[in-house]
Amino acid sequence: MQIYLVGGAVRDRLLGLPGSDRDWVVVGATPETMTAQGFLPVGRDFPVFLHPVTREEHALARTERKSAPGYRGFVVHAAPDVTLEQDLSRRDLTINAIALPAAAVPPDGAAALDTARLIDPFGGQRDLAARVLRHVTGAFREDPVRILRLARFAARFADFRVAPETMALMREMVEAGEVDALVPERVWQELARGLMEQRPSRMFEVLRECGALRKLLPEVDRLWGVPQPEAHHPEVDTGVHLMLVLDLAARLQASLPVRFACLMHDLGKGTTPPDALPRHIGHEQRSAKLLQRVCERWRVPLELRELADVVAREHGNIHRSADLDAAAVLRLLERCDAIRKPGRFAEALLACECDARGRLGLEGRPYPPRARLLAALDAALAVQTEPLALAAQARGAQGPAIGAAIREARTKAVARALEDAARAP
Incomplete structure (x- = not known):
């Protein structure tokens, strides 16, 4: 032995x-x-x-x-x-x-x-020295999970290239329908691991090159070729932007829920015909519907689904939150369920920051909405609701009237927090 x-x-x-x-x-x-x-x-x-x-x-x-x-x-x-x-x-x-x-x-x-x-x-040592990902034998074709594993290794070892004969073999496997037979648990396991590697964009680039991405995540694959609305970078399409966002999330050491939300937030931009521009108008609701399909297909955990849904629906409003008054900011916090789940809202803001900074040459710019909305949330959470409710009841208020009194107090607290944030250097 x-x-x-x-x-x-x-x-x-x-x-x-x-x-x-x-x-x-x-x-x-x-x-x-x-x-x-x-x-x-x-x-x-x-x-x-x-x-x-x-x-x-x-x-x-x-x-x-x-x-x-x-x-x-x-x-x-x-x-x-x-x-x-x-x-x-x-x-x-x-x-x-x-x-x-x-x-x-x-x-x-x-x-x-x-x-x-x-x-x-x-020849594994030779390929380590040459920075090459190469299949061992033709037995590689017998397990389609290996396509996902190789793509994940490409995300981990970002300076490695895929051997041409291995890429050709993966394309043959995709064309033969092997990827169609993958079970959801294994697909999600490999995608989740790849998202947590140092350069997740490499995983999606490899999957796209061999044709597996259009089979596994057609909603993501469609984003390449869709122009971004930013006039200062018209040459960058949505697929390229998405890869920049994912890699920025990795550099910021974001959690898996944040990285998944980054992957899902712009899906709606790939569902309109080419002549229906600008495609970004109203894409948030389309993105939310599409991500639910993805989550059901690959059995994505509920925690990740919920955060991705918040980011998909509200990232545009979060980006533009500097234009909102205190009452509108509070409504935004309520739609995001931030008062009940402040930790999740903080993660949503990080995903939105990655989206805003995930553009060529703009990775290092600040993202003021994050600090501003966290300050607003802290102010809303600091409002003591029990005394307000008791006082309202003493005045004969019931039900909705008590809720209105609490909301009024929170709005005033948020207004003060926004004023302080505006005065901060």
Whole structure:
């Protein structure tokens, strides 16, 4: 029985990056051998075991054979006669198909790997040096999730390029309908991970180039070629703008809900005919409807749906909030449910800031609406509603009249906050 460290842990150590979770492959063993040595079986689809001490995953070397379209159509063969090279040949990318014998793994996490001991039958080290994402073998085509995984790696390793033969293979897979058979959970999992990488725009650029974006997110794919209304940058279309917004959100270390809201906020600009310009008029409501379709299709979590809906509907009003008086600002806060959910409103403002600054040459400009509206929200939250309600009841007020008294007090508090913000240097 031989044990090897494989995959991301080896790749990242060779790149000098912080260590990934360690995955191990076991050659020459059976499930009975593993359990006899204290390993705990946990694999549902193929033999995976937890180490009795470290609890790290150890998988038996295996091969896979395609048996049906899509992600789930595989027959797995795990047996003592499966070699390490056979196991590595089924992996997605050459940079993830490098192994190191367990005996050669340094005990100290900071120690360099002994490259002479690496097992690299498919040229992964060469592609790491050349900054290339390349499929290992034709087995890549058997799992359409690998298209999404490669696009996610492109977002993580932004200076890597996709090998031409790999891009051609992905296009063939898309044309053959493999992407159509993907299950929602896996699509969302990979999209969410890609949004959280350092350059999420690269994921969408790769998906667009191979044709998968128009299958998975046609609402986003349609945004390329739609001109932005900004007269100072007429050459920039909405798709390019969207990529700038996503990358700015990543630089600002925004949360996943914020990044998803950034992705969804302009969908409505891609749904009108080319001669119906300007396309941005009324796009907020169209965007809100389209994002709900996307969320239902890929089963996006409710928390993300709600924030994206707020941003889609209200980002134009938030951008123009300097023109609103105190009563209108309070109505905006109420539509965004900001008084009940101030944390979510703060995230909505960050998404709007990314939208406003996500333009060529304008990334560093300030975004005054964010500070102004946060100050207004703080003022509205500071109003003590219980004494107001009791006083109104003492005057004989009921129901709507009590709500009107609270709203009047909040409007006055917001007005004072806006005046203070206007006087601030």
